[in-house]
Amino acid sequence: MTGFTIKHNELTAAEFCELWGTVWGEPPKIAQTELAMAHTLFRVSVFDGEKIVAMARMIGDMGLCCYIKDVIVRPEYQSRGIGRLMIEELLSFVRKNGVQGTEVFVELAAMPDKIPFYRKLGFDENDAHRLKMMLPAGE
Numbered sequence: 583m584t585g586f587t588i589k590h591n592e593l594t595a596a597e598f599c600e601l602w603g604t605v606w607g608e609p610p611k612i613a614q615t616e617l618a619m620a621h622t623l624f625r626v627s628v629f630d631g632e633k634i635v636a637m638a639r640m641i642g643d644m645g646l647c648c649y650i651k652d653v654i655v656r657p658e659y660q661s662r663g664i665g666r667l668m669i670e671e672l673l674s675f676v677r678k679n680g681v682q683g684t685e686v687f688v689e690l691a692a693m694p695d696k697i698p699f700y701r702k703l704g705f706d707e708n709d710a711h712r713l714k715m716m717l718p719a720g721e
């Protein structure tokens with residue numbers, strides 16, 4: 583994979599929303615995305631020249647558990663190894679920053695058609711189900 587620039591912790595809220603819109607439709611509000619970027623442990627973004635083509639981020643506590651979120655490769659750049667590269671970058675960040683001699687629980691949620699992608703990268707499933715709620719904030 584040549585010709586791409588990989589950036590660490592530079593992903594902006596505007597870039598996040600732009601990429602989100604290429605695959606998932608209406609993005610979140612910019613203010614909540616800014617707050618999210620500020621509280622993210624590690625952000626990876628990939629550029630083709632000036633154009634952002636992919637992003638992924640890691641949230642968590644670093645010591646015990648980390649959670650992979652918002653892995654997106656712009657549709658016309660998919661299937662070129664960029665998704666794999668970003669996951670490897672996130673995992674490398676945990677390897678370098680976790681407590682030596684321990685293991686960190688790295689998890690994520692994936693739609694069924696993306697599970698083979700994550701399996702190829704070393705993830706497997708357990709029996710836990712994802713529970714969710716959309717909670718109104720800012721009251």
Ligand SMILES: CC(C)(COP(=O)(O)OP(=O)(O)OC[C@H]1O[C@@H](n2cnc3c(N)ncnc32)[C@H](O)[C@@H]1OP(=O)(O)O)[C@@H](O)C(=O)NCCC(=O)NCCS
Pocket residue numbers: 605652653654655656659660661662663664665666667691692693695696697698699702
């Ligand atoms: C899922 C996604 C991140 C994969 O990124 P990508 O750059 O296309 O994937 P890569 O080219 O790095 O693929 C790495 C390997 O996984 C395989 N793979 C990728 N997507 C796959 C899928 N949906 N099913 C099966 N295998 C897949 C590739 O064939 C490749 O295999 P290889 O190493 O044996 O050649 C990308 O398709 C995407 O952004 N999709 C839309 C957003 C999304 O759904 N994100 C995931 C949220 S959980």
